[in-house]
Amino acid sequence: MVDPGASSDEIRGEIFDSFASRIDEDDIDEDIAETILTEILADDPPHEFSDELIATIGDNDEA
């Protein structure tokens, strides 16, 4: 839980930590989870990242 008066960076950090741990616990494909976390937690998040996710699947298929 964030302290009262926490900065927006602290609040964001808390939300991201909670999100990352939930993603870890959920039954999501590892590569997909990694892509989502990378994109979402980026400093400059993309408008959307469906192409990146599909590319991840493509990589899996090739593998």
Added chain:
Amino acid sequence: MKLERLGIENFRGVKGSYTFEPEGNNAIIVGPNGSGKSSILEAINFLLTNDIRQLDREGMKSVRKQDVIPNVHANGDCVVSGVFTDNKRDTRVSVERSTDSTELEPPEGDLPDSLQRTIDTALQGQHILTRDDLLDLIIAQPSSRREVLSELLDLPAIDERRLALQRTRKALEDQLEKAEASRQTATERLQELAETEASDSTAIRKDALETINFLRTSFDGVPVDEIDSGTVRDDIESPAEAVSTQALQREQPQKELNQFAEWIGELRADLPEQIDQLDDLVNKFREREASEISASKLELLELGEEIIDADADVCPLCAQDWRGNGSLLEDVRHRREQLHELQQIIDNIDQLQDNLRKNFERGLDYLEYLTKVLEEDEYPEVEILSEFTTALRQSTEMISGNLLGDTDFKPLNLPIVESEDTDISASIEEAVQTTNSLKSTAEDLDDISDTEQRYERLKSVADRWEEYESLDAKVHRLDSLVSDAETAESAFIAARREVIGDIYDDITDRVETYYNSIHPDESDTSTSITVTETGAELQKEFYDAGEYPPHSVFSEGHLDSLGLCLHLALADYLQQDEKSLLLLDDVVMSVDQSHRLEIAQMIAKEFAEDYQVIITTHDELWAEQLSSQGALQGGPQIRLREWSFDGGVKESRGYIDVYEQWETVEEAIKDDEMERAAHELRYATERMLQQCAVSLGGKVEYDPRLRHTLSDFKDSVCRRLDTLTGRAKNNLDQSDEMFTEANDLDNEYGAVLNEVGQQLNKVNRRVHWTPGRWLTLSPDEFEEVFEAHKAAYDLLYCDECGSCIRYEEFGGDYHELRCNCRGHYDIQWS
């Protein structure tokens, strides 16, 4: 940081300059409507934010700052300056802002962190609350409320990330939908090819494989276990290879032959007439040319017909007299009509020539294909067709030339006509017979189209299966991806809800604390701000009837107090690191007197010490309540008079600090100015008793002119102390120290205040004007008066904290009679 001094020049309602000096303390600014109270708060706001609240409201977009911030009647610059100090007064910073510049002076980058944080809080808008803003968060839609709260917590970037996840999920869903549609189309094609109604992947594959093996077997191939479009026709001869090498058995040559037969049939039927027409037209053209009618003269004749009068006898072109038969105009018209006819002939020749050329070229296309494809089969007809091809090609070349310029050209000389008798063309007739012969040959040969179809179908089934298999895999991948994206989005929403929910819980805990202290009868009810899909739901429990949006059940006064509590809770949450300014502009308009007292107590308890609270009001009683409950913490009360264009903001002699007032009286005594001392003494006493009446919750008889006298307040204090000490003694054990304290007060107040009344009579007789003369008062006489009043002050006020005795009630069953520090009085009973 705290505001020491505010300098205002030509800002809003302030014409000229005005200085507000809270000296880092809390302050209350009292004055009637339009006296300039809000201008002072807005000046602080402008200094910190370069903005005023009025311009944030709806309909203000077209209003320019530079038009409404400077005082409209002032000539000088509009400038607001401030001096801020930190809590320990170690740091002192002066800043200034004018409407001529958007920058603060010095620039924000040069300011100490603490003032920067104060400015940041101000930029969030949580340092000031006005009457208009009070209900903004209460009655807002959940989505707007969430937006505002999100802005306050500086979390738009978080919302943007959630939206990115949502957009991603929707984009994937769109792609899944398209892939499913494509798979459905592929399924239907495959069902048709494999003659199956199966719809699931396994059954479709089974039926497709059965079809493939059936087709392979029909070509003497062996069955296969896998569907592979690249190998599905391996070890099978194509129909062309397997059945025949004759071109006329194949589909395309047959098709070309049939089309040629149709073409040559039409040529035989139409060409004679076309040749006749062309011949006739060419002859007519040559006749006209021979009569020297030149098409180039047509334009000249058309012009002449327009300008020549019916009776003209002189040619306007050559200026010679007309000597012909008939009129000049008729002659010109006749010649012009002849030329029109010639032009029509030329156009018809061009059209016919073009049609023939295109038709011949079409026939050449067929012939070139057929002679080439049939050549290997050594049909005797090919030679005849080749000869006809040569004749047709030559005819095409001739018909493509300049027919009108070639005087030797005759349509009947075209090689494919070859006869003066246009009804019969030997070469065409021969070509028709040859074509018919070839068609008979083709019909006699075996038809292999069915075999070709089966051969093609074999490949098509495999191709379609692979297309279906690829789309089916894509659908499953996208389906799984959409599911993962949904899970991630839910996880993000849950994470945000958890963290922001905790923040909202913290804020609502504060709201409940503040609100319940104002409305102790609702202390069991809860307040909640809940993060939902659509926004931030604000709910308030309404007694035992459940939770509702507050504005659906509460009165205006309750809503105002809830709005105030919510604002203060947000401000307190956001200013944890730097508790600085809280500006409250006339925020208790709809709250009744007793609840205002509770609000004053809440502000005194929760905010007065840590924050610099600056409050404006037009209500003298609310000002008194704030002061008596300790909300000012020794800060000043500024009283403003009616504002005017010419005078701007003016202070009146208003707030009197009782303690300081005694010093004023003593100075007057020392200066041997007894009349002045008497006047100041009356101020001190009136103020003292007024404060005590308010602090004790005493009632003063209503005066429609609102001109209460000192006696009104004294009587109120006496009645109230009589009631309260009586209640305290009735509810305390006589052995209790508090009982003794209450009893002493009960015994003492009557005599002390009575003496005040007696001594006042002496003063009154001397300070009030008596017709004919002023009475004087000797120092000895005044000493008794002064001592009586000082005794009352000592009885009612605490030496330690400077506050007067006050009464508080908690939920109706717990009571206190005490000073702020409990050093002078601390009587508690249930």
